[in-house]
Amino acid sequence: MMRRAVIMAGGAGTRLWPLSRADRPKQLLPLIGGASLLRKSYERLAELLEPEQILIITGAAHLDQVHEQLPELPRENLIGEPCGRDTAAAIGMSAALLHKRDPETVMSVFTADHMIEPVERFVAAVQRGFEAAEQHGDALITFGIKPTWAHTGLGYIHRGRSLGGDLYEVVQFKEKPDAATAQEYLDSGQYYWNSGMFVWRTETILDQLRRHLPDSHEKLVRMADAWDKPDAASLAAQVYPALEKISIDFAVMEKAPRVMAVQMDCNWLDVGSWPSLADVLEPDPAGNVKAAAQTMLMDSRANIIVADGDHLVATIGVSDLIVVHSSDATLICRKQDAEQIKTLVEQLKQTHEGKYQ
C-alpha cells in the first residue's frame, strides 16, 4: 500500500483578522515564531513521510504561497481548490486524485490550524493509524484526542472496545456538548475530542462518498480523471462550486458502518482565534500575551497584543483586550467578543467593498 498524507490548508481564518486576510490566510502566516502553521504541520509529518508522500489542498489563489513555503514538495502534490466547499469536498478531491494515481493508497488527512505536541506522540499515532487502515481495509479511522478539560467548543467521539493497543471501535460521534455533559465525557474516560484528522484507504472513503454524496462523488471522479489534461482548470472552475458544501463528519463519518479511532495523546491546540492563539504563548507577569516586536504596556493586564513588523503598540490602563495591528488595519476587541470578529469582517464586505479583508 502507498502511504500518503493530505494537509487541508483552505479556510479564510477570518477570526484572526486583521492579520489573516483573504489573500494571505492564517495557515500561511508566521503566527508563532518563524514558521507558518502550514509549515509546522508539514514538518510534523516529515518525521514520518517523504516529501513525495505529502500533499496540500488549498485555495487555488494560494498555491504559489504554499509552494514558496514548502519548496520540498513536488508541484503536483499541491492541489488547488477553485473555491472552498468544506471538508467533504477537500477530502473527496484529494482521495479521488490519489486513488487515480494509485488505487492501492492509504491516505491520512490533517488540518493546518493546530499546534500538536509532542511530535513523537503525534508521529506514533499516525504510524498506528496507517497500520490500522492497512489492516482494516473497510474501516474509516479517525484520530481521537484524549481530552484534558471539559471543552464545549468541540465535537466528541464515544469510543467502544479496544481493537488492540490505542485502536478503538467508535460507538458514536457527539455534537458539541453543554458544560455538564462535557464534564461527564471527561470524567468517563470514554470520549475523545473529534480532531478532524483521519486515515483510510482511498477506495474506502470514495465508496462511502458514493453512497452518501453520490452527486458530489460523480463530480469528484470526473475532475480527478481530467486533472492532468489541458481543460482541467476550466472543468474544475465549473464543477467544483457545485459540490455539496458539507463537512466530512456530517456527510460520511456519522453514517459509515465501520468507524474506528486511534488515540492521539497530544496537546492539541486550536489556533483559529486570537484567544486560542494566546493560549499557546507565554504570558508576561501581568498576564499580557504578546506577539509583537515592540510594545510598551503601562498598567495593562491580560491583553493579547499582536503587531507585525516594528510597529509599536502602547497601552495604558487597559485589560482583557485583543489588539492586533496589521499594515492597513488595526483591531481593538474585548476578549469576550472575539467571536464577533467574523461578523465584523462580513460587515466590511458590505461597507468597504473588499478592502481590508
Next chain:
Amino acid sequence: MMRRAVIMAGGAGTRLWPLSRADRPKQLLPLIGGASLLRKSYERLAELLEPEQILIITGAAHLDQVHEQLPELPRENLIGEPCGRDTAAAIGMSAALLHKRDPETVMSVFTADHMIEPVERFVAAVQRGFEAAEQHGDALITFGIKPTWAHTGLGYIHRGRSLGGDLYEVVQFKEKPDAATAQEYLDSGQYYWNSGMFVWRTETILDQLRRHLPDSHEKLVRMADAWDKPDAASLAAQVYPALEKISIDFAVMEKAPRVMAVQMDCNWLDVGSWPSLADVLEPDPAGNVKAAAQTMLMDSRANIIVADGDHLVATIGVSDLIVVHSSDATLICRKQDAEQIKTLVEQLKQTHEGKYQ
C-alpha cells in the same frame, strides 16, 4: 507704535502622542480639518494684522515646517529656539528681538494650541489690548477668558475695577483651584481663566525681565544684538540653554507692579490632549469621536478614534478608550488615564532610545 504679534509654537505636545512627535509636534499637525493649530492661530491674527506684523517662535528644528505652513511670513519673522526654555525665555527672546528692530513696539503674545471662537470677538479683544498697551505704557496686560464652567485645570485671574469697557485692573493671579474654589470663582463673576496670552510694550516687559530675571535678561539682549550676525547661531546654541526655565507667569506676571486684563469673551478650548481635542469634535450617536478616515466600530461607545491616512481602525465591544494610530506606533489608552501618556513617552526615551517619540 509698531504693533506686532508673536505666536509661541514651541512645546512637544507629548500628550497628543503618537500623532504629535518630537520632529512634528502637535501645533504643526492638521488635527482638526485641514489646517494645523498654528495655521489657525495665524489666520485669526491675519484678520487684524499684516503678515509682516506676525512672528512665530518655535523650535529651531521646526523652522522649515513652519515656513511651509506659513509661506506669507517673511523668513526673518520666524524665530528658532535652540531648545525649549518655557515661556519666559520664548517671550523674552521675541521681545528683545522686536525691541532691537524698533524700540517703539507693542507686542502681543499668543499660543498655538487652542481653538478660539468666534474670531470676531477674539479680534476685538486683541484690538482692545493693543489700544490699552499703547495707552498704559507701563502696564503688563493679559487676556482673561470669561469662564464657562468651574475648570480646575487652569490658573485664574482675580480682576478688580474696570479701567474702561473690557479693560480691568488685576488684583491677583491664582493657582489652579480645587473644585469648590473654582465654583466660587465662576459664581462671583470676578475671575478669568488665565489664557497665557498677553500684550505690552517691549520696553515694559524687558524692564520687568531685567528686574526679576536679570541673568536671563542679559543673555537675551546679548543674543538679540547678535541675531543677524554670522555667529548668531553658535552664540544662541551656547547661551539659550542657560536661560532660566520658568513660565512668564511665575517669573514676571505675579510680581509686576501694574497688571491689567482685557476680557476675551470667547470659546477657548485647549486641544493639548486627546480628551480635550475630542471636546472640539462632534460625536457620533454612540458617543464615539472620530478623527479617522476609515473606522468600523461595533458595539463600541464613547471612544476617541484617531488614525492617519487610510488605516482602518476597527473596534468591538470597547468603550471610553483613546485609540490613536500613526504610521509607526499605536496607542490604546483608557480615557481617564490620558495624563499618563506623557509618562509613557518619557519611558520610551529610556527603553527605545529615541525611537517612536
